[in-house]
Amino acid sequence: MRNEAQTRRDLIDPVLHTRGWTNDLIKVEVTPGGTDIIDGKPKRRQGRSDYLLCLPVLEGHPPLPIAILEAKKENSPCTLGLQQAQTYAKRFNVPFAFSTNGKLFSEYGADRGAIIEADQLINFPSPEELLLRYENYKDIKLKSEEAKALLIRYKTGEATRFYYQDAAIRAILEKIAQGENKVLLCLATGTGKTFIAKELLWKMAKAGHIRRALFLVDRDELRTQALTHLQGIFGDDAQEVTTRNPATNAKVLIATYQTLNITSDDKEPEFWRKNFPENFFSHIIIDECHRSAWGNWSIVLTDNPDAIHIGLTATPRKLTNTKGEATKTDEDVTANNIKYFGEPVYEYSIADGQNDGYLAACEVIKRKPDIDYRLLAKEEIKKKKISDAYTGSQVSDADIDDIYSAKNFERHLLLDDRIHSMCSDLFDLLIETGSVHQKSIIFCASEIHADKVSIKMNNLYFEWCKTNGYTPKEMYSFKCTAASTQPSSKELIAELRGSTNSHFIATTVELLSTGVDVPNLNNVIFFKYIESPISFYQMVGRGTRIGEPRGSKMMFRLFDYTNATRLFGEDFISKPAQPKKQGDDEGGGGTEPQPPKKIIRVAEKEYEVVVKDEGKSILCEEDGKDVLVPYEIYKERLASAVSEKVSDLETLRTTWVNPINRRELLKELPGGENALRLVRELEEEQECDLYDVLAHLGFGYIPKTRSERAGGFGFRNKEWLKPLPNPTKNVLVSIAGLFAKGGIEELEINELFDEHEVKQNGGFEALINLPQQPGYYINETKLRLLA
Numbered sequence: 083m084r085n086e087a088q089t090r091r092d093l094i095d096p097v098l099h100t101r102g103w104t105n106d107l108i109k110v111e112v113t114p115g116g117t118d119i120i121d122g123k124p125k126r127r128q129g130r131s132d133y134l135l136c137l138p139v140l141e142g143h144p145p146l147p148i149a150i151l152e153a154k155k156e157n158s159p160c161t162l163g164l165q166q167a168q169t170y171a172k173r174f175n176v177p178f179a180f181s182t183n184g185k186l187f188s189e190y191g192a193d194r195g196a197i198i199e200a201d202q203l204i205n206f207p208s209p210e211e212l213l214l215r216y217e218n219y220k221d222i223k224l225k226s227e228e229a230k231a232l233l234i235r236y237k238t239g240e241a242t243r244f245y246y247q248d249a250a251i252r253a254i255l256e257k258i259a260q261g262e263n264k265v266l267l268c269l270a271t272g273t274g275k276t277f278i279a280k281e282l283l284w285k286m287a288k289a290g291h292i293r294r295a296l297f298l299v300d301r302d303e304l305r306t307q308a309l310t311h312l313q314g315i316f317g318d319d320a321q322e323v324t325t326r327n328p329a330t331n332a333k334v335l336i337a338t339y340q341t342l343n344i345t346s347d348d349k350e351p352e353f354w355r356k357n358f359p360e361n362f363f364s365h366i367i368i369d370e371c372h373r374s375a376w377g378n379w380s381i382v383l384t385d386n387p388d389a390i391h392i393g394l395t396a397t398p399r400k401l402t403n404t405k406g407e408a409t410k411t412d413e414d415v416t417a418n419n420i421k422y423f424g425e426p427v428y429e430y431s432i433a434d435g436q437n438d439g440y441l442a443a444c445e446v447i448k449r450k451p452d453i454d455y456r457l458l459a460k461e462e463i464k465k466k467k468i469s470d471a472y473t474g475s476q477v478s479d480a481d482i483d484d485i486y487s488a489k490n491f492e493r494h495l496l497l498d499d500r501i502h503s504m505c506s507d508l509f510d511l512l513i514e515t516g517s518v519h520q521k522s523i524i525f526c527a528s529e530i531h532a533d534k535v536s537i538k539m540n541n542l543y544f545e546w547c548k549t550n551g552y553t554p555k556e557m558y559s560f561k562c563t564a565a566s567t568q569p570s571s572k573e574l575i576a577e578l579r580g581s582t583n584s585h586f587i588a589t590t591v592e593l594l595s596t597g598v599d600v601p602n603l604n605n606v607i608f609f610k611y612i613e614s615p616i617s618f619y620q621m622v623g624r625g626t627r628i629g630e631p632r633g634s635k636m637m638f639r640l641f642d643y644t645n646a647t648r649l650f651g652e653d654f655i656s657k658p659a660q661p662k663k664q665g666d667d668e669g670g671g672g673t674e675p676q677p678p679k680k681i682i683r684v685a686e687k688e689y690e691v692v693v694k695d696e697g698k699s700i701l702c703e704e705d706g707k708d709v710l711v712p713y714e715i716y717k718e719r720l721a722s723a724v725s726e727k728v729s730d731l732e733t734l735r736t737t738w739v740n741p742i743n744r745r746e747l748l749k750e751l752p753g754g755e756n757a758l759r760l761v762r763e764l765e766e767e768q769e770c771d772l773y774d775v776l777a778h779l780g781f782g783y784i785p786k787t788r789s790e791r792a793g794g795f796g797f798r799n800k801e802w803l804k805p806l807p808n809p810t811k812n813v814l815v816s817i818a819g820l821f822a823k824g825g826i827e828e829l830e831i832n833e834l835f836d837e838h839e840v841k842q843n844g845g846f847e848a849l850i851n852l853p854q855q856p857g858y859y860i861n862e863t864k865l866r867l868l869a
Contacts, residue, residue, distance in 0.1 A: 084184070090153040093184030094203070096797055102208045105798075105869055106731060107145050109134040110784040111174070111245040132170055132245070135178075137213050139224045142730050143233040144240070144781065146224065147252070148212050149178035160186035160200055175249035175428055177219055178212060193219035222259045229259040231289035236281055237315050239721020240782020242714075243281065246430045247274055251282050253428035258286075258390055266393045266423035269430045275394045276304075279367050280311045282392070283334060286365060287316070293364035295334045298342070298382060300370060308336045308369070314718070328357035335363075344381055351381060358385070365390045371419055383422075393423045446640045446647050448696040449507060451500050453689060454488035454644075458495065463682065471496045471530055471683035481680045488644075489611040492527035496683040501531070503691040504609060504643055505538040509546070511641060512605075518546060519555070521578065522605035523624055524589045525612075529563060530681060532589040535609060536561045539587050559587035566593075575600075600624060605639045608646040618649040643693070717761065717779060719752045724780030727751075731781045738773045739864040741830055748772075771825035773868055791867050792822035799866050809844035810852065814863050816840045821867050829864055 136145030152163030163181035171179040177192040189198040312320035321329035323337035343353035371393040486495045526532040539559035562574040577585035606625040625638035728734040748755040774785035795818035816839040835846040849856035
């Protein structure tokens with residue numbers, strides 16, 4: 083009997099295809115899976131893959147999610163997944179839920195309020211049937227002006243949103259399309275309400291529905307955050323309101339209650355009355371409307387009775403196990419929100435977020451000392467308090483290099499101030515991320531660097547214990563290198579791995595980069611510059627263990643002070659060793675060996691070093707120069723670029739099968755092809771063609787692997803292949819199979835017809851004497867592979 087995946091592939095997909103549900107109308111939303119706490123230990127649950135059926139409404143516009151489909155094994159009751167599908171249908175804000183075993187299907191439709199227990203899958207509703215039912219149930223005509231915003235594509239690309247954000251936006255736009263002008267949205271803090279607001283405003287503006295919008299917040303930092311997001315979409319059409327500039331000419335205004343003069347401390351809202359007459363705004367969004375008492379901002383709504391009023395809140399519908407006046411106040415605010423706006427059109431709680439498991443297995447925190455942006459010249463160094471790092475003696479002019487770059491720091495030039503600043507910054511981050519007692523490995527540039535880092539971390543720890551009244555634990559930070567003796571490196575590693583009350587921070591150079599298993603390691607820290615992708619991945623591998631007992635650790639952090647994480651996605655290629663030059667410390671050429679190069683130490687208080695937060699970044703090339711772009715911003719740029727260059731998925735597909743057009747597109751993307759390949763690595767889509775990476779980013783289609791596309795070619799194109807001669811069919815299927823090997827480029831090699839399976843099935847001769855030229859069939863095969 084077939085399992086779920088086989089049932090879907092062999093039984094469900096072919097029938098759905100005949101009923102009109104083509105590949106572009108079936109989306110897959112994948113959640114990473116939440117965590118269970120069992121006996122005090124976290125255990126990761128398997129993530130979900132939810133199948134959404136979508137309606138084709140207008141050509142060139144994204145299809146609209148309409149139903150959730152649960153696929154079960156063919157020997158399971160067809161109703162087995164229906165209750166689950168009903169739950170997910172609410173979460174996805176779709177009115178129809180289906181469950182099928184590949185032979186029969188069951189259905190729940192919100193329009194009928196009843197369950198159909200079993201029907202033949204061949205009778206599955208077509209897109210046209212569900213479109214009619216949706217419009218009747220929602221009282222919306224999807225091709226009407228009122229519903230236009232529902233069909234607008236995301237400005238920053240489908241892949242930049244989570245499924246619940248899309249569901250929330252659709253819920254709001256459906257309510258507005260039904261003629262309602264008051265809408266309430268309830269999502270837990272941290273779920274991206276600002277993202278929802280900016281994309282919501284974009285869709286309504288693109289549909290031509292916004293005359294002027296107000297986004298109202300209650301804190302300056304929220305205003306700054308909102309301004310950044312909205313200007314990223316609207317440019318100068320989004321402006322903040324200040325007491326000096328009411329920004330009345332902007333399309334989208336961002337303001338605080340205080341600026342508008344409408345707080346409880348303001349007896350008369352003079353600024354508001356003077357600058358914003360009645361019905362000045364067509365749309366108003368109140369962010370965090372649970373934060374303020376109802377009367378403080380109600381004037382904004384009452385002065386704009388014809389506007390669309392949207393309230394965003396994190397207030398839960400019900401407060402349990404709480405007592406006291408604070409609870410009463412919370413309940414009053416919630417009641418006022420619901421009284422004015424009505425019941426929330428969509429809700430997503432903290433528990434929902436935890437169950438879905440939206441947590442990263444690895445968090446990358448990028449930092450950089452500002453001195454690393456500089457080159458330090460000999461003349462500058464000579465003016466500082468310097469000495470031989472090992473002996474403390476004076477150094478001669480000849481001992482100092484002409485130029486030191488960041489890659490030389492702590493290897494050839496020891497900078498006390500840099501070491502102290504980086505250690506202090508890291509120690510603060512350990513406190514911020516949970517505890518100073520986190521098992522960590524710091525990769526250092528040299529033996530003496532590892533010594534100094536260990537000493538500084540210990541001193542910071544002793545000071546922290548003294549300040550906070552803690553008894554210091556033994557061997558908090560220690561150096562563990564090949565030179566370690568008494569205790570030996572082996573003993574130190576055993577303590578790092580096994581002890582829970584000592585040996586927390588290990589400083590090393592190379593020793594701990596390979597072959598060391600520390601399952602409960604919390605952090606991998608880069609204080610050294612790394613060039614080798616192989617070394618980098620080995621070092622990262624120290625943190626990838628999932629804990630002891632297995633599964634007890636769900637994530638670890640990379641603290642990157644030297645841009646080491648740029649090596650994610652790089653090929654495992656190392657540069658050949660350079661031959662020794664005369665005078666190197668191993669000697670050569672018959673001359674006497676010279677002593678090792680001195681490490682110059684620059685004493686404390688000679689430089690003011692500030693460690694900067696660089697977030698998560700990606701390395702791109704712009705105007706011939708390598709630049710770091712924050713990763714999420716890069717993905718938004720990439721999604722926007724895709725949307726600008728190709729209007730829809732079909733255009734991307736036809737562009738992709740043309741080698742010249744494909745290369746031009748890749749060249750015009752931010753960072754070019756190499757940056758896109760890096761995204762593929764970071765998104766763990768290595769088994770996909772770059773086409774699927776772009777389709778995911780720009781249009782929200784879940785990537786298919788090369789093998790999935792190649793494997794499904796035969797049955798998906800059965801009708802097209804049917805009239806062709808058998809040798810032709812066999813050759814085209816063989817050519818499609820090569821896609822699994824290397825993607826689209828594998829079908830463009832000069833030796834295509836010399837490939838063993840292609841040649842065995844008839845080769846080039848199988849494509850001649852046909853109604854079309856051979857090139858037509860190759861191109862059509864490529865197009866159909868990407869369908």
